[in-house]
Amino acid sequence: MSWTDERVDLLKKMWNEGHSASTIAKELGGVTRNAVIGKVHRLGLSNRNGPETAAEAPAAPQAPVPEPEAPGTAAPVVDLAQVKAERAKPKPAPEPAPEPAETAAPVEEEAAPTYTPKPIIPAGQPLPPQPSANEIDPEALATVREVEKTAMKLSLLELTERTCKWPIGDPATSDFWFCGLPVKAGKPYCEAHVSVAFQPMSTRRDRKR
DNA sequence: CCCTGATTCGC
DNA sequence: GCGAATCAGG
Numbered sequence: 001m002s003w004t005d006e007r008v009d010l011l012k013k014m015w016n017e018g019h020s021a022s023t024i025a026k027e028l029g030g031v032t033r034n035a036v037i038g039k040v041h042r043l044g045l046s047n048r049n050g051p052e053t054a055a056e057a058p059a060a061p062q063a064p065v066p067e068p069e070a071p072g073t074a075a076p077v078v079d080l081a082q083v084k085a086e087r088a089k090p091k092p093a094p095e096p097a098p099e100p101a102e103t104a105a106p107v108e109e110e111a112a113p114t115y116t117p118k119p120i121i122p123a124g125q126p127l128p129p130q131p132s133a134n135e136i137d138p139e140a141l142a143t144v145r146e147v148e149k150t151a152m153k154l155s156l157l158e159l160t161e162r163t164c165k166w167p168i169g170d171p172a173t174s175d176f177w178f179c180g181l182p183v184k185a186g187k188p189y190c191e192a193h194v195s196v197a198f199q200p201m202s203t204r205r206d207r208k209r
Numbered sequence: 210c211c212c213t214g215a216t217t218c219g220c
Numbered sequence: 221g222c223g224a225a226t227c228a229g230g
Contacts, residue, residue, distance in 0.1 A: 003221085020213065035223050037214060042221070046215080162211070183230065185212040 001030030003039060015040055051103045147192040152180025164190035166197070 001007075007028055014024045022033040040046060061147070146167055154177060159165055164179035165188045181190040189197055 022213080032223070033214090034225080038216095038221090038223050041215075184210085187230080 001028075007045070008039070011036065011039060012043070012045065015045060140192070144192045144196050147181065147190065148179065150181070151177070153177040154180035164188075164193055166193040173179070 004013075010023060010028060014027060015021075015036075019027075020033075021036040025031050025033040028036070031118045110189060151168060152163065153168075154163055156178065158180070159178055162183045164181045164183050166179040167176065168179060169176035179190055179193060181192075184191050184194060187194045
């Protein structure tokens with residue numbers, strides 16, 4: 001395969017739309033992500049000029065799990081290669097299962113072997129994230145609801161580096177667990193929860209300040 | 210381990 | 221110019 005005008009155009013288009021090199025490579029076909037990246041550089045468009053260029057504003061949870069995520073903080077003097085945070089990711093949302101039946105907690109419960117985490121919750125705990133219909137994109141919220149139905153429901157101790165750490169339920173009760181679905185690249189949460197946790201600031205009131 | 214883009218360098 | 225291999229990082 002060679003870089004025909006069409007293919008280059010598509011490359012440029014997708015790149016500027018924020019698609020990843022691997023995604024673009026897949027779309028183009030016949031090339032690897034390396035090829036795409038190489039081309040991108042040769043074309044001199046390593047910097048993605050997109051309409052939406054902004055910081056992300058975390059809008060959610062302070063999970064019981066310590067989260068070192070330090071967001072925002074616009075750098076005063078920024079070089080080109082400085083702030084290259086990931087941009088908004090395309091949201092395919094191929095969630096096909098509108099399961100009508102309530103899939104609560106049907107299965108056998110032989111999980112908790114030694115103890116039963118329960119009553120040890122100091123009263124005045126900071127309210128758990130619980131993504132209430134705050135100012136969250138209804139679509140993303142709907143997706144989250146779906147996802148949560150299929151959550152792994154992991155306990156704190158079962159969490160790993162690549163399980164979604166989004167808390168679900170009330171920590172003060174027995175039905176509390178963590179999402180546990182596979183996280184996406186470095187993020188602490190799965191795709192769905194990331195989309196709820198990190199919103200483009202453009203989504204809401206644009207305080208001109 | 211998964212993924213991301215960046216760079217190098219033989220072709 | 222091309223892109224695999226490698227590097228650097230989340």
